[in-house]
Every structure is written in C-alpha cells, then in structure tokens.
C-alpha cells in the first residue's frame with residue numbers, strides 16, 4: 001500500500017531534474033559565497049572541491065542506492081534494509097535535520113521574495129551603494145516583514161508539496177534552471193568587467209595556504225553537504241522515486257557537477273563586486289543581498305535583470321524547500337499512516353514555529369544568543385556542520401559495510417542490465433575514504449585531534 005501511495009505522487013522521469021533542483025538553490029548562490037568569504041577565499045574553494053569529490057559523490061550515490069533499494073522515506077528505508085537494527089536512528093536524525101534546515105532555509109527564501117518585491121518596485125535605483133548595503137540590515141531587523149515573507153514562502157512550498165510535484169515543479173524546473181544558469185553568466189560577464197574585478201577573482205581562486213584552519217575545513221565539508229542536499233535523506237527520498245532503469249551513478253555525477261558549477265559561477269558574479277564596492281568579503285549572511293543589487297545598477301537593463309534574477313532565485317529556493325518538506329511529509333504519511341494533506345499540515349505547523357523564531361533572529365528574538373549565535377546561526381551551524389556530516393558518515397558506513405556488496409552491486413548495475421565499471425572505486429570510497437575523511441575533519445573541527 002505504501003508503494004502505491006508513493007507512486008501516485010512521484011513522477012519517475014523528472015526525478016533527475018528534481019534532484020538537481022534540490023541541490024541547486026540558495027546553498028550555491030547565497031551560502032557558498034558568504035561561507036567562502038568568511039573562510040579565506042581560494043583555499044576554501046580548493047578544500048571544497050576535494051571534499052565534494054572524495055566525500056560528496058560517494059554520499060550522494062549511497063543515498064540514491066538506499067532509497068531506490070528500499071522504496072521508502074529515510075527512516076523507513078533503514079527499517080526495510082536493516083530490520084530490527086538501530087540504523088533507523090540515522091533516518092530519524094535526518095528527519096530532525098530536515099525540520100531545522102527547512103526553518104532557516106525558508107527564512108532566507110523569504111528574503112529573496114523581499115528582494116524580488118524591491119526589484120519590481122524599482123527599490124534599488126537611484127540609491128547609493130551605502131544605502132543599498134544598509135537596506136538589508138534594516139529589512140532583516142524589522143519586526144514583521146521577514147516573518148511575513150517566511151510564512152508566504154512556507155505556504156507556497158506546502159501548497160506544491162500537498163498537491164503533488166509531478167505536474168508542476170519538475171516540469172518548470174527543467175526549463176527554469178537553465179535560465180538561472182544563463183542569468184548567472186550574464187552577471188558574471190558584468191562582474192568580471194567591473195573596474196577592480198581582478199582582486200575579487202584572485203580572492204576566489206588564489207589559494208592562500210596560510211589561511212587554512214581546522215574550522216575552514218569543517219566549514220567546507222558542511223557547505224558540501226548542504227549544497228549537495230546530502231546527509232539527511234533528501235536524496236534517499238528522491239532515490240526512492242527513481243526509475244529502476246536510470247543509471248544512478250550518472251545521476252549522482254551530473255547533479256554534483258551542475259551544483260558545483262553554479263556555486264563557482266555565483267562566486268565569480270559576487271566577489272569582483274565585493275571588492276569593487278568595498279564590501280567586506282567576510283560580511284556574512286547578507287553578502288549576496290548587499291552585492292548583487294549593486295551589480296544590477298551597473299548593467300543596462302538592470303531593472304529587468306534584477307526582477308528576473310530574484311524570481312529565478314526564489315524558484316531555485318522553492319525546488320529545494322520542496323525537497324526538504326517532502327522528506328518530512330513522506331516520513332509522516334508513511335510512518336504514521338496519515339494522508340499527505342494531514343502530514344503536510346503537521347509539518348508546516350512545526351516548521352512554522354521554528355521558522356518564526358529564526359526569521360526574528362535580528363528583530364524580535366535578537367537578544368537570544370547561544371555561543372554568540374542567534375537562532376539563525378545556531379540552526380545553520382548545527383545542521384550543516386554537525387547533523388549532515390554525521391548523517392553522511394553513517395550513510396556511507398551503512399552502504400560500505402552493512403548493506404551487502406551484492407545488494408549495492410545489484411542496485412548500481414540495475415540488476416545486471418548495465419555495467420557499473422566504477423563499482424570498485426565506489427566501494428573503496430564508501431568503505432574507507434569518505435568515512436575516514438568525514439571523521440577526521442569532524443574531530444579536527446571540534447578540536448578533538
């Protein structure tokens with residue numbers, strides 16, 4: 001019965017686009033540049049690329065393998081594949097992470113709506129760079145607006161998830177993501193022709209080894225997990241909708257390449273402007289929102305492009321929030337045996353409460369701090385840098401050591417129909433390289449070694 005319920009919701013062919021839609025989002029365009037800016041620039045990029053290859057791809061492929069094998073939500077998947085064992089806890093931690101990620105991610109998605117609104121109302125034109133930079137802080141510390149936009153975005157996400165993804169979002173994503181790509185290229189061209197662009201590009205691409213620190217490496221790992229949507233079961237869930245004829249290895253590779261490319265292109269669009277306009281690269285979560293409007297002012301047709309850009313960014317965020325909400329909804333509906341609708345309502349109510357606290361991190365709840373972090377910072381840091389890597393660690397350990405090599409082989413070769421010649425490499429990566437890398441980075445980041 002469960003399988004039937006899932007089938008009627010998931011379209012199998014659009015899933016590759018959906019997986020890329022999940023991966024590509026605010027993580028690439030908003031989070032990547034700001035985290036890179038705070039962590040030494042080029043050296044961060046280098047470490048990031050190494051970790052994505054050594055850890056990111058193996059975890060992603062492991063998630064697809066688990067999901068397609070088990071045909072369930074993350075928690076249910078582990079229960080199917082390892083009945084009576086504590087592995088389902090990994091799924092549960094993933095569900096917990098989904099709540100937290102959705103709460104703060106949707107808040108940032110709400111910011112993109114505010115910026116879309118400003119773009120439409122010509123809110124940037126005629127303003128000095130100083131004013132534009134301030135706009136962000138003023139907006140974010142206001143009482144109602146960030147919460148309002150968060151709620152609107154939450155309802156949009158819920159509305160799509162409850163009415164099914166098949167006919168809507170997957171189709172649009174396939175058309176709109178290339179659009180986003182082209183737009184970023186346009187911004188890139190403008191950015192690299194700004195006076196003083198060289199300094200920004202140097203910051204992004206030149207690895208200064210003296211800036212390497214344990215925290216940089218942990219942040220790069222966290223960013224990799226976050227950007228690829230791995231470590232909490234999003235891609236287990238999507239994997240369970242992938243047709244048995246699809247090549248999982250290809251899917252994982254393509255999604256990873258596309259995701260990484262978009263992140264680098266976002267960096268190329270942003271850092272030249274950061275330096276050209278004297279913005280601090282370590283300016284944190286507001287970096288993109290303070291820089292991009294400045295570039296738009298410098299482009300012919302900037303009014304038009306700014307609307308298009310923030311619209312596409314909102315859509316990219318939406319295809320990601322949907323994938324996170326889908327994890328919670330699949331979990332609730334399959335495990336509690338309730339309807340999709342009830343499951344969605346339940347999810348929205350819980351995430352809604354968390355999200356309002358996060359949205360008010362600079363307003364109503366600005367006095368609340370733990371370790372100098374507000375709600376937003378706590379959610380962001382705990383999920384990306386702790387919950388996702390821990391989840392990813394157990395996911396690769398499970399596939400490498402407990403799922404059975406024959407099962408893995410069978411799933412990756414589609415029951416022997418295709419040759420998965422990369423299999424020995426994959427097994428080596430999931431057994432040794434990825435778990436060891438995660439463990440080392442993690443213990444190092446926490447100061448244990």
Ligand code: TRP
Pocket residue numbers: 022023024025026027028101225226227228229230231232234320321323324388
């Ligand atoms: N990867 C998305 C982005 O970069 C965000 C996201 C979607 C995500 N699903 C996730 C992050 C699961 C972590 C885990 O915007």
